[in-house]
Amino acid sequence: MREFEAERERRAALGDPAWGKGAQLPAEIVRSIQKFQVGEDGDGSALSGKADLAGDPVYSEAVRLFIAEEQNHARMLKLLLEAGGAGTLDGHWSDAAFVRVRRLLGLRVELLVLMIAEVVALAYYQALRDGVTDPLASEVAGRILADEERHVPFHCLRLREGLAGLPRPARRAVTAGWRGLLGGAAALVAVDHGPALRALGVSRGAFVARTLRSSGWMARAMSGGPLPASAERGAGVGAGV
Ligand SMILES: [Fe+2]
Ligand SMILES: [Fe+2]
Numbered sequence: 001m002r003e004f005e006a007e008r009e010r011r012a013a014l015g016d017p018a019w020g021k022g023a024q025l026p027a028e029i030v031r032s033i034q035k036f037q038v039g040e041d042g043d044g045s046a047l048s049g050k051a052d053l054a055g056d057p058v059y060s061e062a063v064r065l066f067i068a069e070e071q072n073h074a075r076m077l078k079l080l081l082e083a084g085g086a087g088t089l090d091g092h093w094s095d096a097a098f099v100r101v102r103r104l105l106g107l108r109v110e111l112l113v114l115m116i117a118e119v120v121a122l123a124y125y126q127a128l129r130d131g132v133t134d135p136l137a138s139e140v141a142g143r144i145l146a147d148e149e150r151h152v153p154f155h156c157l158r159l160r161e162g163l164a165g166l167p168r169p170a171r172r173a174v175t176a177g178w179r180g181l182l183g184g185a186a187a188l189v190a191v192d193h194g195p196a197l198r199a200l201g202v203s204r205g206a207f208v209a210r211t212l213r214s215s216g217w218m219a220r221a222m223s224g225g226p227l228p229a230s231a232e233r234g235a236g237v238g239a240g241v
Helices: 002-014 026-041 045-053 057-083 093-103 107-131 133-164 168-190 194-199 204-214 216-222 229-235
Strands: none
Touching: 002 057, 002 107, 026 057, 026 093, 026 107, 026 133, 026 194, 045 057, 045 093, 045 107, 057 133, 093 107, 093 229, 107 133, 107 168, 107 204, 133 216, 133 229, 168 194, 168 216, 194 204, 204 216
């Protein structure tokens, strides 16, 4: 949790990107960012309610700070779209479906589903940061990416605790199933955002492959394996998250 608080202070000190300089965004990138903006813009009430039920106030507070970071992503993407002369969408079918499914779930499964979104987002913002020519868009993507890189180990650690009570084969089945769903979700996003990804220089297949490759250590960490050193720093493990 201290990691989240430190990040909040760092963010306040850093201030916002210079929105006034405007952004030159190709149409396919605008459409793609609009959809991700809707996805980031949840209120998180379902997740924080479930986190409260878990009865761990430190975790509840960390989840609130996590949700605030996601809302900041939505805010930055909105301002980026405005800087590029574009608006936001009211909603997107994939997001509505996602929210509906998540409402039905308990904390563990909710986190597994949320982790799918987080890991796909990692690959997406990385592609955007590295592939977009507009400097403002690249800066916003880089900032969001840095947050997502902390979110993933944060959820992994909680899931590791949540799955620890299961026998090893069941844990394996859960993480294998999770990776299967992740591959499916990455493929859907790759098709839906195909033109934008192409403009960013990433093929659909490469996007899916990248997402799946990055999930190996996460699956191992969830089922009791170690977190890589870089992820451990990101999650603020030493800081008691
Ligand atoms: Fe996010
Ligand atoms: Fe995130």
